[in-house]
Amino acid sequence: MALVISEGASSSSFTHQPKNFDVFLSFRGEDTRYGFISHLYEALHLRGIHTFIDDNLQRGEKISTELLKIIENSTISIIVFSENYASSTWCLDELAKIVECKKNDQLVRPIFYNVDPSDVRNQNGKYGKALDKNEKNIKHNKKVQRWRNALQEAANISGWHYQYSGSESKFIQGIVEEISNSKLNRKPLSIARYPVGIDYRVKTILSDIESNDAPMIGIYGPGGIGKTTIAKAIFNRICDHFDGFCYLENFREKSGTNNGVIELQETSF
Numbered sequence: 312m313a314l315v316i317s318e319g320a321s322s323s324s325f326t327h328q329p330k331n332f333d334v335f336l337s338f339r340g341e342d343t344r345y346g347f348i349s350h351l352y353e354a355l356h357l358r359g360i361h362t363f364i365d366d367n368l369q370r371g372e373k374i375s376t377e378l379l380k381i382i383e384n385s386t387i388s389i390i391v392f393s394e395n396y397a398s399s400t401w402c403l404d405e406l407a408k409i410v411e412c413k414k415n416d417q418l419v420r421p422i423f424y425n426v427d428p429s430d431v432r433n434q435n436g437k438y439g440k441a442l443d444k445n446e447k448n449i450k451h452n453k454k455v456q457r458w459r460n461a462l463q464e465a466a467n468i469s470g471w472h473y474q475y476s477g478s479e480s481k482f483i484q485g486i487v488e489e490i491s492n493s494k495l496n497r498k499p500l501s502i503a504r505y506p507v508g509i510d511y512r513v514k515t516i517l518s519d520i521e522s523n524d525a526p527m528i529g530i531y532g533p534g535g536i537g538k539t540t541i542a543k544a545i546f547n548r549i550c551d552h553f554d555g556f557c558y559l560e561n562f563r564e565k566s567g568t569n570n571g572v573i574e575l576q577e578t579s580f
Contacts (some may be wrong), residue, residue, distance in 0.1 A: 359547030421470035431468035
């Protein structure tokens, strides 16, 4: 099995985040980073959906120009409203920017993670207390009003509501399916339902491609060890780095017959 990579197709690194992202995740770290967000990010990642998560950005009092640009250059923004989301001015600045980008045709979807959408919309409960506290601490009331308007607008968007009683795994898979089939307009190749160890192997192969500047790689070994699964996972991970791409399966068998050759030609265009 061979995986062919056009030498002139892309100069971007496969093991580093690209300049443009399919999905931007806005969330309150102390509520969800090491649970729900890590699982959601991994599920999106495994489906080949390039997702931004702000692990490596420097935190400060004001949201950075770099992060604003990343939001602008994302196709979809997912806002994870959790219990303490509104207590972070950083999150509220992200939210205001996301709502602004929505006016420029960015797709925005909220997730209400163990919070009532009406509390976000009407700023009740902890959301109301957080906004009231910000109004006392921040001199610029226009900024707080911008946050209030953004909360109301985002909470009125159709999204997903998770409560503790449901299966978080099924909930996340439902989100991934919707995101994959929505504005991204592409369906990733199906790989193993439980791809244990695949992510490590994919990262290793992509690292080798990058370090050796290889335009083609071969995956070989006895049947049934996961060669096709790895190839599909690599394809899902890197296909968006190219202007055009296709996946040709069972090439050797199909290329031996006229009908097979026609099928391969139709698949590649």
